[in-house]
Amino acid sequence: MSDREGRSAVFKVAYSPEHAHPILVDKDPSVLITDHGCLGCHSLNGGGGTAAPPLDRGDMVRRIEERLESEEYGRRLAALERSAREPYVHFKAARAEVQGASGEQRVRAWVKYRIMEPKFDDPSAQMPNLGVSEGEARAIADYLLWSPDAAPEAGVVDRAKKAVAEWLPSPAGPRELLLFFGGGFLMGAFVLWLGLWLWRTLAR
Structure with a gap:
């Protein structure tokens, strides 16, 4: 510009x-x-x-x-x-x-x-x-x-990153990350909808 x-x-x-x-x-x-x-x-x-x-x-x-x-x-x-x-x-x-x-x-x-x-x-x-x-x-x-004695113990965030990385394709690019987290969001939304539907059905 x-x-x-x-x-x-x-x-x-x-x-x-x-x-x-x-x-x-x-x-x-x-x-x-x-x-x-x-x-x-x-x-x-x-x-x-x-x-x-x-x-x-x-x-x-x-x-x-x-x-x-x-x-x-x-x-x-x-x-x-x-x-x-x-x-x-x-x-x-x-x-x-x-x-x-x-x-x-x-x-x-x-x-x-x-x-x-x-x-x-x-x-x-x-x-x-x-x-x-x-x-x-x-x-x-x-x-x-590098020494195993000098390596710091992994924290909660590091362990979470490692766990996510193990589920992702390798190498994980922007497309793979979008598919992974998008799929997780849709799955979570479906579980939430299913829970609400069951609750309403049983409450009748």
């Missing part, structure tokens, strides 16, 4: 791979790990390569925590802060995020950025840059660090 001067607003959509959103990631993280060739060097759940450290959660978390808490790591970050080279300048905020976090959130942030750019905090990293987007890296990090 134009304004008084005949000008119209235009909504511009631009693709920016540096700002990928995790909602665009439609692959299972285990598939992403296979597609990017991670298991060619790393091992996971008893399978994969041996050229690089294993990705099994327990050993990986302890290994990363020791690295991040070491004095050597602190000295390395201080040196990178003075560097004007890439990718160190681009990932300055990422290093600050890792330093500012704590516990598992710190490990999770480190794993994500390590997958995106292995040299983001380590110039001597041997792992190649595989061109993994931020959304994919986040999904892989969440997958590798």
Whole structure:
């Protein structure tokens, strides 16, 4: 719609791979790990390569925590802060995020950025840059660090969503949702009408 001067607003959509959103990631993280060739060097759940450290959660978390808490790591970050080279300048905020976090959130942030750019905090990293987007890296990090002990107990709303999802076709799009809830409404209306009819019949 134009304004008084005949000008119209235009909504511009631009693709920016540096700002990928995790909602665009439609692959299972285990598939992403296979597609990017991670298991060619790393091992996971008893399978994969041996050229690089294993990705099994327990050993990986302890290994990363020791690295991040070491004095050597602190000295390395201080040196990178003075560097004007890439990718160190681009990932300055990422290093600050890792330093500012704590516990598992710190490990999770480190794993994500390590997958995106292995040299983001380590110039001597041997792992190649595989061109993994931020959304994919986040999904892989969440997958590798998932633990049943850390998973929050599902609330009433979450359990209701899960129950509904189990009854819906997969994948459930707008048409399927409309049919599902429309059918439920009609069934409820029929039961209500039937109850009223029986009540009136028996009350005579």
